């Protein structure tokens with residue numbers, strides 16, 4: 066080991082001292098920043114990850130949409146499914162409806178799905194909590210959980226569905242009666258917005274309600290694992306008629322994802338400031354250390370140490386503190402993530418906010434997802450920042466002339 | 475005769491002091507042969523430390539030259555192997571134990587190996603601290619610290635040792651012991667020694683005694 070690294074380590078961990086205060090306290094600042102970064106990035110990444118799955122589980126990875134309607138959809142499905150990388154496609158029709166149960170009304174989206182093919186694209190069945198997707202027929206629906214709770218409807222109840230066509234028919238002086246349907250299932254996706262506003266029915270039911278005849282609004286497409294969504298969308302577009310377009314889910318939901326991404330980046334930079342503040346304290350301790358060790362720095366020169374190596378000795382201390390703090394921060398952060406739900410539960414229990422939490426929170430549990438790249442980014446940034454903090458002290462040390470340093474008694 | 479270990483010619487050094495200039499060295503000549511010991515005495519502030527720093531290559535003279543065995547390269551790279559320094563206030567690294575302080579000289583030079591560790595142990599034994607190798611400087615007395623510093627100065631087998639008032643911070647008896655040790659070790663290793671001291675008795679033990687006065691070096 067070069068002497069300057071050895072000396073840097075020894076100055077951080079002096080022989081015979083079991084608790085190196087300076088080192089521990091300096092590293093603690095960095096560790097705190099990294100801990101928070103890991104926990105917050107983990108949870109935000111978890112939201113993004115869950116949202117991705119909710120989107121692709123309910124709408125597929127690629128969405129095919131027409132300007133108006135898609136006529137002759139079986140042919141279009143066949144064409145889309147012939148494209149490389151496509152696993153399956155399923156048609157859908159979706160629009161707003163009004164549903165009434167007793168004297169309560171709601172205005173959700175009713176999504177008509179093709180029972181024969183839907184499971185190959187969107188694994189909805191795993192979200193059905195009560196009942197089953199296979200119970201669905203043209204005179205029944207599956208309600209999302211919060212919607213059912215809001216209406217007070219249960220499986221077996223009959224509710225009324227009003228089509229948006231009612232308004233059209235009003236002008237034509239025709240009577241368009243609401244459709245009586247049975248509730249055969251309750252579905253919980255885990256996302257507040259979806260769980261409060263989604264109804265599933267058969268494609269036939271939706272086509273009737275929206276006056277579509279045999280046309281559909283679009284297709285949801287499942288890709289084979291690992292296929293890039295944008296590339297697949299481009300390949301699908303090549304076989305589609307001009308007025309029907311395929312979009313990757315990232316494209317279809319780009320506004321939403323953009324906001325999500327912006328939030329993540331902003332939080333990252335805000336939390337990074339904790340690390341930066343910690344780095345300033347590392348810098349000031351190292352500066353003090355340079356001044357305190359002036360005569361030793363002179364001695365190192367007298368022993369034949371080069372200024373660049375003397376500088377490296379102090380810079381390395383910043384690096385080591387960064388590595389130590391980052392390691393501790395990662396450990397603390399992952400521990401925090403592991404116990405995140407217990408923590409949240411405890412906080413909400415203490416503050417008696419469990420109900421509020423469930424109501425206004427988009428997810429019923431705190432998700433967490435940290436990619437290796439994010440962990441690497443957090444670690445690398447923290448270490449680089451701490452090393453930079455050693456730079457100014459290092460420069461001061463390197464500029465000291467041995468003669469003057471030795472004279473400074 | 476071979477090249478002198480140390481050869482200084484016409485060394486001049488002055489420092490700005492307020493509006494005027496303080497001429498500390500006004501043309502110092504000095505030759506030190508291999509294994510020779512030279513003592514330098516002088517009033518406080520006469521420029522002894524300034525001279526030693528020039529001889530050690532730590533500072534550059536305003537004019538004149540310093541040569542080590544005929545070469546004027548007195549840079550850091552050569553200094554680590556060629557020269558050992560001993561100071562009035564020891565200058566041990568407080569975080570390192572005695573052995574590590576001695577080894578630091580070798581670490582900086584490069585080539586720390588088993589033999590080097592053995593040599594450090596042996597040197598500590600020679601200065602009477604064989605059983606104190608793992609004591610920190612704070613656990614050692616002044617005289618013991620200075621003896622660790624002697625071992626450090628000798629670690630790389632230098633051709634020359636310069637010592638700047640090595641007994642200045644020690645009591646009489648301890649100081650005598652350190653100087654005896656320094657002279658003895660240098661003699662047995664055939665290392666040349668330039669010893670700056672206030673103590674006439676110590677100065678007299680060197681083969682040659684010089685006196686620095688009015689910026690010039692003369693016979694003591």
Ligand SMILES: Nc1ncnc2c1ncn2[C@@H]1O[C@H](COP(=O)(O)OP(=O)(O)O)[C@@H](O)[C@H]1O
Nearest residue numbers: 489490498516517518519520521522523524525
């Ligand atoms: N870097 C410097 N700047 C200004 N004056 C200095 C400097 N170094 C030494 N001097 C002055 O030069 C003179 C000699 O100093 P020094 O060599 O330390 O004396 P000695 O070691 O003989 O006591 C003193 O008057 C001191 O104040």
Ligand SMILES: [Mg+2]
Nearest residue numbers: 522523524638
């Ligand atoms: Mg002096």
